Amino acid sequence: MQDGRPAGPDGQPVGPNRRACLAGAAGLAASWALPGSAAWAASEARQHLTIAAYPAVDKVIKAALPAFQALHPNVEVQVISREFADHHTAMTTALTTASNLPNLMTLEVDYLGRFARGIGLEDLTQPPYNALQYRDRFVQYAFDQATDKTGAVLAIPTDIGAGTLLYRADLMAKAGVTEADLTSSWESYVAAGLRVRAATGAYLLPNARDIKDIVIRTGIQPGEGLFYDKQSKALINTHRFHRAFELSLKVRQNKLDAQVRPWSSDWAEGFRRGAISTQMVGAWMAGHLNNWLAPTTRGLWRSAQLPEGAYAASGGTFYAIPRRSAPEMKPVAWEFIRMMTLSREQQLGAFKALDAFPALLETYDDPFFEQPIEFLGGQPGRLLWREAARRIKAVQVHKQDHFASEVVNTELDKVLDQGKSIEQALADAQRLIQSRALR
Amino acid sequence: MSQPLPAVSATTAAAVSPSTKSRRRTRLQLSTRWAPYVLLGPFLVLFVVFGLYPLLFSLYLAFQSWEPTSGLHAMQFVGFDNFAFALQDEWFWKSLSNTGWLALASGVPQHLVAIPVACFIHARIKRFRNLLVGAYFVPYITSTVAIAILFTSLFSTDYGLINSGLRAIWNGEPIDWLNKPGTIKPTIALLVFWRYVGFNVVLYLAALQTIPADLYEAATIDGAKAWQQFRYITLPSLRPAILFGVTLSVIGGLQLFEEPFILTNGKGGSDQAGMTTAFYLFRMAFDFNDFGAASAMSWLLFAVVAVLTWATHKALGRRT
Numbered sequence: 001m002q003d004g005r006p007a008g009p010d011g012q013p014v015g016p017n018r019r020a021c022l023a024g025a026a027g028l029a030a031s032w033a034l035p036g037s038a039a040w041a042a043s044e045a046r047q048h049l050t051i052a053a054y055p056a057v058d059k060v061i062k063a064a065l066p067a068f069q070a071l072h073p074n075v076e077v078q079v080i081s082r083e084f085a086d087h088h089t090a091m092t093t094a095l096t097t098a099s100n101l102p103n104l105m106t107l108e109v110d111y112l113g114r115f116a117r118g119i120g121l122e123d124l125t126q127p128p129y130n131a132l133q134y135r136d137r138f139v140q141y142a143f144d145q146a147t148d149k150t151g152a153v154l155a156i157p158t159d160i161g162a163g164t165l166l167y168r169a170d171l172m173a174k175a176g177v178t179e180a181d182l183t184s185s186w187e188s189y190v191a192a193g194l195r196v197r198a199a200t201g202a203y204l205l206p207n208a209r210d211i212k213d214i215v216i217r218t219g220i221q222p223g224e225g226l227f228y229d230k231q232s233k234a235l236i237n238t239h240r241f242h243r244a245f246e247l248s249l250k251v252r253q254n255k256l257d258a259q260v261r262p263w264s265s266d267w268a269e270g271f272r273r274g275a276i277s278t279q280m281v282g283a284w285m286a287g288h289l290n291n292w293l294a295p296t297t298r299g300l301w302r303s304a305q306l307p308e309g310a311y312a313a314s315g316g317t318f319y320a321i322p323r324r325s326a327p328e329m330k331p332v333a334w335e336f337i338r339m340m341t342l343s344r345e346q347q348l349g350a351f352k353a354l355d356a357f358p359a360l361l362e363t364y365d366d367p368f369f370e371q372p373i374e375f376l377g378g379q380p381g382r383l384l385w386r387e388a389a390r391r392i393k394a395v396q397v398h399k400q401d402h403f404a405s406e407v408v409n410t411e412l413d414k415v416l417d418q419g420k421s422i423e424q425a426l427a428d429a430q431r432l433i434q435s436r437a438l439r
Numbered sequence: 440m441s442q443p444l445p446a447v448s449a450t451t452a453a454a455v456s457p458s459t460k461s462r463r464r465t466r467l468q469l470s471t472r473w474a475p476y477v478l479l480g481p482f483l484v485l486f487v488v489f490g491l492y493p494l495l496f497s498l499y500l501a502f503q504s505w506e507p508t509s510g511l512h513a514m515q516f517v518g519f520d521n522f523a524f525a526l527q528d529e530w531f532w533k534s535l536s537n538t539g540w541l542a543l544a545s546g547v548p549q550h551l552v553a554i555p556v557a558c559f560i561h562a563r564i565k566r567f568r569n570l571l572v573g574a575y576f577v578p579y580i581t582s583t584v585a586i587a588i589l590f591t592s593l594f595s596t597d598y599g600l601i602n603s604g605l606r607a608i609w610n611g612e613p614i615d616w617l618n619k620p621g622t623i624k625p626t627i628a629l630l631v632f633w634r635y636v637g638f639n640v641v642l643y644l645a646a647l648q649t650i651p652a653d654l655y656e657a658a659t660i661d662g663a664k665a666w667q668q669f670r671y672i673t674l675p676s677l678r679p680a681i682l683f684g685v686t687l688s689v690i691g692g693l694q695l696f697e698e699p700f701i702l703t704n705g706k707g708g709s710d711q712a713g714m715t716t717a718f719y720l721f722r723m724a725f726d727f728n729d730f731g732a733a734s735a736m737s738w739l740l741f742a743v744v745a746v747l748t749w750a751t752h753k754a755l756g757r758r759t
Contacts, residue, residue, distance in 0.1 A: 085705075092507055092728075095508040095509075096507040096508065096510060096511065097511065114508075118506040118509035118510075118513065119506075119509045119510075120508035259618055260596070260618075261618065261704060264591070264595075264704070265591065265592060266597055269595075269597065270597075399728065406707075413709040417710065432530075439729060439732070
């Protein structure tokens with residue numbers, strides 16, 4: 001999940017109500033019994049469980065502590081919170097040295113892919129965890145993201161980021177653009193952007209890279225990753241990258257992107273001033289816009305599925321147990337994971353309070369999904385995001401994905417800013433990414 | 440556990456023999472043989488833990504292939520593979536090129552500006568000298584993060600003060616300072632220049648105060664003009680300070696990390712135009728999980744720093 005809060009059911013920023021909601025969830029969870037946990041709970045002596053987390057998962061965890069400690073009064077829980085990047089650097093160091101290892105760590109999906117390359121995380125398919133039995137209870141792509149090539153399950157998903165298209169309905173109306181114009185195809189999306197720019201002066205999207213980021217995720221064949229296939233052969237010089245680069249170039253040539261970086265001050269100002277009309281991103285972004293990025297635009301936004309029937313994930317949080325953490329605490333850590341990920345009440349509590357979109361499928365029939373979101377002008381956007389979550393496919397990760405992504409972005413910059421030909425840019429990216437494949 | 444105090448009265452204390460006093464004094468004194476080691480001890484311990492050990496570990500790591508999250512035991516000896524990889528990596532060479540560009544563009548002006556400014560302050564400013572020098576020095580001691588946030592706002596494309604000012608005098612397209620390869624480097628260089636020029640002003644001002652005034656008096660009597668005095672007295676006298684300042688600039692410029700890292704949001708900027716070598720090797724380790732190659736690159740960077748520092752000494756050092 002990302003650090004942000006959603007609009008509540010009434011569309012207001014969630015304040016005191018959030019606490020009440022979490023307390024309620026905690027109370028409900030206390031009455032929820034974990035199969036097989038009673039014998040362990042009865043035998044436990046005074047124990048100390050350390051959990052390392054980043055915002056805002058740390059808030060979700062802290063809110064659940066009363067419920068956990070009601071079930072396990074002899075377990076003292078310490079939550080170590082660090083900023084997002086610091087947390088993952090600290091986890092890398094802890095896994096490296098096996099010192100100051102928490103009993104349980106939260107990992108963002110991008111880092112999970114990298115950590116999965118090593119042997120630092122416990123394989124949760126093995127006894128006593130036997131995590132495979134829970135596979136069907138989770139959104140499929142999220143569970144599969146935590147499964148490595150050997151079939152080992154290295155983490156359990158708790159929240160996901162279903163990709164969505166957020167757009168300014170008022171600007172679209174002014175330009176005479178319908179939602180179908182935005183979503184029927186990538187070409188119609190760009191054409192709609194031309195009309196919006198002409199009628200309102202607003203940019204279609206923050207950066208031309210955004211369109212590339214989604215298009216390269218479409219049409220991935222089974223067993224393929226984003227940048228590499230199973231044999232570590234680079235897949236850059238392929239149709240989806242060609243198309244992604246061509247669409248990005250078309251956006252830039254028509255001055256449809258604001259050319260701003262995500263999370264920069266220009267990016268935030270663009271939303272506040274209505275200078276950016278759409279954003280393709282995880283559904284959690286609606287909460288950011290509502291709470292601090294552009295609260296004055298409340299009611300003006302709408303959500304739609306990504307253009308051309310694309311479905312993509314953006315973000316997501318997992319719980320993992322370090323392999324070399326204290327053995328006696330692993331069962332306790334596993335109990336905590338089970339409570340946080342398999343409890344309908346815990347998952348819904350975090351969803352309602354902190355916009356942590358649930359990974360647990362059992363929550364998907366809750367009426368909360370159907371409630372209108374005031375930030376989206378009363379649209380029940382969670383239904384769209386639920387649909388997207390069910391349709392997203394897991395993409396095989398490769399240890400060089402992060403580097404490959406940087407190379408592709410760099411080559412795209414050369415195409416957009418320096419006039420380099422797409423063919424040459426993709427050929428150069430292919431060569432460089434292939435050269436790193438087996439390192 | 441505390442020892443019982445001896446029953447010593449004023450009279451018995453006075454009766455303590457000189458030899459006993461001497462023995463007690465000896466127990467408290469360090470022998471001349473061990474004193475240096477004891478006094479140096481705290482520094483040596485800190486140096487070994489935080490200086491020498493990381494250095495040697497980095498050297499060891501440069502010859503290993505390692506997936507860090509698997510633990511220390513997961514290292515595999517690969518000989519010079521990491522060095523060979525680094526030397527063939529086009530991004531490493533690009534980072535070196537960026538580093539050289541930034542070191543020159545930010546370093547040379549620092550000295551070209553600091554020397555005249557220091558001379559001017561030395562010769563003309565008397566009353567508010569300390570205040571002025573303090574003002575020049577403030578950027579050097581200000582938090583890098585605060586500076587980067589300030590500069591990010593100043594250089595904002597659509598809402599920044601710089602572009603607003605430019606718009607008042609020139610009605611062109613707003614300049615995208617932080618997102619275009621052609622403007623990222625000058626922006627970083629400007630920030631580095633602004634941050635360190637004050638340090639060099641203070642350095643040269645201190646050096647100017649050591650030049651005997653009678654040299655200038657004699658030159659004035661001989662009819663030397665201000666420029667001639669600067670050229671033949673001030674500059675040669677500043678040579679040791681210039682050598683020191685340039686050496687620091689060479690080392691600092693080649694290790695440039697914080698400013699480009701923060702201004703480009705830790706990514707290097709468009710076309711990696713702001714990615715210095717120190718920045719790249721950090722990313723190799725912590726973003727791309729390749730600690731072996733990162734260590735090899737750090738030693739290659741060390742070699743470059745050593746060679747250029749030696750060249751600086753050859754160029755600016757004392758000539759006999």
